[in-house]
Amino acid sequence: MKATYDLERKLVEVVTKMEFVGICIDAKLRNQCKVELESLRDELLQQISTFTTGDFNINSTKDLSGLLFGTLGITPKIEKSNNSGNYPVDKIHLLKLVEQHEIIPFILKYRKVCALLKFCTQLEKVNPVTNRLHTQFNQIGTDTGRFSSSKPNLQNIPNPKSKNPDDRLLTIEGEFRQMFIPKNGWLFVCADYSQIELRIMAHYSQDPFLLKAYELNQDLHKLTASQIYNVKFDQVTDQQRNIAKSINFGLIYGKTAYGLAPDLTRITGNHHTHEEAQKIIDAYFEKLPAVKNCLNSFIDQADNLGYSETYLGRRRPIPQLASNKTSEREAGKRIAMNTPIQGTAADIIKMAMVKCDDAIKKEGLKAKLLLTVHDELLFEAPKSEQQEMEQLVRENMENAAKLLVQLKVDLKTGNNWAEVH
DNA sequence: CTTCTCACG
DNA sequence: ACGTACGTGAGAAGG
Numbered sequence: 001m002k003a004t005y006d007l008e009r010k011l012v013e014v015v016t017k018m019e020f021v022g023i024c025i026d027a028k029l030r031n032q033c034k035v036e037l038e039s040l041r042d043e044l045l046q047q048i049s050t051f052t053t054g055d056f057n058i059n060s061t062k063d064l065s066g067l068l069f070g071t072l073g074i075t076p077k078i079e080k081s082n083n084s085g086n087y088p089v090d091k092i093h094l095l096k097l098v099e100q101h102e103i104i105p106f107i108l109k110y111r112k113v114c115a116l117l118k119f120c121t122q123l124e125k126v127n128p129v130t131n132r133l134h135t136q137f138n139q140i141g142t143d144t145g146r147f148s149s150s151k152p153n154l155q156n157i158p159n160p161k162s163k164n165p166d167d168r169l170l171t172i173e174g175e176f177r178q179m180f181i182p183k184n185g186w187l188f189v190c191a192d193y194s195q196i197e198l199r200i201m202a203h204y205s206q207d208p209f210l211l212k213a214y215e216l217n218q219d220l221h222k223l224t225a226s227q228i229y230n231v232k233f234d235q236v237t238d239q240q241r242n243i244a245k246s247i248n249f250g251l252i253y254g255k256t257a258y259g260l261a262p263d264l265t266r267i268t269g270n271h272h273t274h275e276e277a278q279k280i281i282d283a284y285f286e287k288l289p290a291v292k293n294c295l296n297s298f299i300d301q302a303d304n305l306g307y308s309e310t311y312l313g314r315r316r317p318i319p320q321l322a323s324n325k326t327s328e329r330e331a332g333k334r335i336a337m338n339t340p341i342q343g344t345a346a347d348i349i350k351m352a353m354v355k356c357d358d359a360i361k362k363e364g365l366k367a368k369l370l371l372t373v374h375d376e377l378l379f380e381a382p383k384s385e386q387q388e389m390e391q392l393v394r395e396n397m398e399n400a401a402k403l404l405v406q407l408k409v410d411l412k413t414g415n416n417w418a419e420v421h
Numbered sequence: 422c423t424t425c426t427c428a429c430g
Numbered sequence: 431a432c433g434t435a436c437g438t439g440a441g442a443a444g445g
Contacts, residue, residue: 059442061425090426115427118441144437146430153439156429197430253435260435274434327432338436342430346437374430374437 003312004347008139011350014357014369015137022132023154023370023380025123026179026416033172033179034120037113040169044110051103058110064089074100112169119176122152137372144339145314145346147372155373159421180417182380187413189367189386190420191393192376194408195220196345197252200311203403204298204340207290214405221245227287228280242267247284251291252341254334257281295337302336310343311401312351348407349375352400359392378417386413 048058051072057063065086068074076087077096087093091108098104126133133152141148149155158176165171182188198220202210209227213220225236225244246263247255257278264272264280285292299321302308306322307315316339320332353372356379360367367381367389377397381389390411397409412420 057443059426060444062444088425111426114441119428122440138438142437146437148438150439153429156427156439158428159430192430250435253437255435256433258434325432327434330433334435335437342437345430376430 001313001315004145004310004314007312007347007350007354010354011139014353015139017357018369018371019134019137021368021370021380022127022130022134024131024181024183025126025133026181027126029175030120030123030179033175034117036168036172037117037120041110041113041117044106044113047106048103048110058107061089062086064107068097068101068103072101072103109169112173116158116169116173116176119158123176123179125152135371142346143316144343145310145316145350146342146374147346154371157417174418177418177421178416181415186380186382187386187415188417188420189379189381189389189393189411189413190376190417191379191397191409191411193345193349193397194410196348196375196407197341198248199403199405199407200341200344200348201252201291201294202405204344205288205290205294206404207288207294209288210291211405217408221248224248224284228283239268243280247280251284251295252338254295254337298340299333299336302332302339308336308339308343310340310347312344312347314343314347316343345375348401349377349397352397353377355396355400356393359396363388363392365389365392378420 045058049056052058052067053071056067068089069076069087074097077093089107091111094104094108123133133154135149135154136151138148138150141150147155157180158173160170160173162170163174180188198210199214201207202214209223210220212218213223219241221244222233222236222241224247225231225240226233228244228247229236229240231240243264246267247260250260250263257274260277260281261272261274264277298308302318303321306319307317309315316335318332318335318339320328320335323329323332349372353369356377357369360369365381365385365388367379367385369377370380371378377393379389379393390413394409394411398407400407414420
């Protein structure tokens with residue numbers, strides 16, 4: 001508890017500086033995107049309007065449900081309508097209806113365009129005096145110890161993984177992180193922890209398989225796949241690796257067979273039952289029993305104490321574990337499995353922030369920490385400080401905590417936030 | 422004030 | 431029998 005308190009107290013000054021310094025936005029690119037998105041939106045509204053009658057509101061889930069399953073006669077793919085008598089019209093459900101009606105892709109695209117337009121609006125909140133965007137970092141804003149960011153939230157800027165120059169919308173989406181730029185003559189130095197939550201799991205579980213994989217710097221997901229499927233490392237297919245990856249990340253949240261089955265269906269393109277998913281999960285825990293034990297001990301601990309605890313002793317009460325409703329207790333168990341992992345990752349990056357800030361001060365550098373995004377730190381530095389900063393950031397992040405496995409950071413330098421990812 | 426939807430790690 | 435992966439913020443709609 002004291003360690004957490006001391007850390008948070010030192011961090012206050014670092015956070016204050018981040019908020020005060022702010023970050024440059026490329027207004028020209030932002031405005032360009034906005035114009036293009038607005039015309040896209042209007043085209044889509046036009047196309048959608050050919051299917052509607054009367055005063056239809058596309059943003060109303062009630063109106064949309066009525067249009068799709070009433071006027072247009074689409075058959076819902078699920079049995080039950082929700083409490084308000086409407087069928088769900090979220091992306092997952094709409095995707096299942098694309099075969100049934102030509103309007104579906106228009107709606108999905110319209111939603112995407114609207115979401116991106118909201119980001120444009122958020123990025124217009126630059127301060128007229130500094131000409132920079134100043135977010136608020138809520139230092140103790142979450143139950144796990146992570147930061148949250150608001151007004152505007154800079155922790156949920158689009159970050160598309162795939163690229164396709166022919167897909168205009170995907171291209172625009174990729175331009176949002178290009179809008180974040182260093183000041184004239186400076187550079188961004190961006191560092192993110194590689195698989196920090198899985199490394200923390202390796203540390204807590206002391207699972208020999210995980211420890212060895214990280215010690216030898218191996219491809220963990222591929223290695224996991226070779227274990228689950230009982231095949232040689234070199235014979236693992238991309239699909240098997242993707243499934244293993246899905247389990248590796250899912251285990252941190254207490255994922256169940258019912259959650260894994262849709263993942264399997266998505267990855268393979270064939271339908272998979274939860275029984276199949278359960279077999280894969282069983283195979284996983286059979287090969288990594290220490291992970292299973294670790295997750296169970298997280299639950300037992302939280303059950304006995306009434307709270308979960310992180311590396312630094314940060315506590316989170318979990319009253320759900322005492323509920324007399326099974327579903328709430330199950331939810332409590334998942335929280336108890338996840339909190340020590342997610343919360344420890346938060347402890348570590350917070351320690352790294354203080355260390356980096358101290359080191360910059362000590363070396364008399366001009367570089368500034370601008371953003372913190374869960375497992376990533378973004379700095380702005382004069383070109384002359386590039387090499388020293390790259391070394392300083394890596395050193396201080398990788399040595400922020402001493403775990404049984406090495407912490408590893410991926411680091412890039414560049415001229416906008418997209419470039420350093 | 423809550424629900425839905427959608428963006429991020 | 432229950433519901434099924436954790437943690438956030440924002441805007442629109444609906445009650």
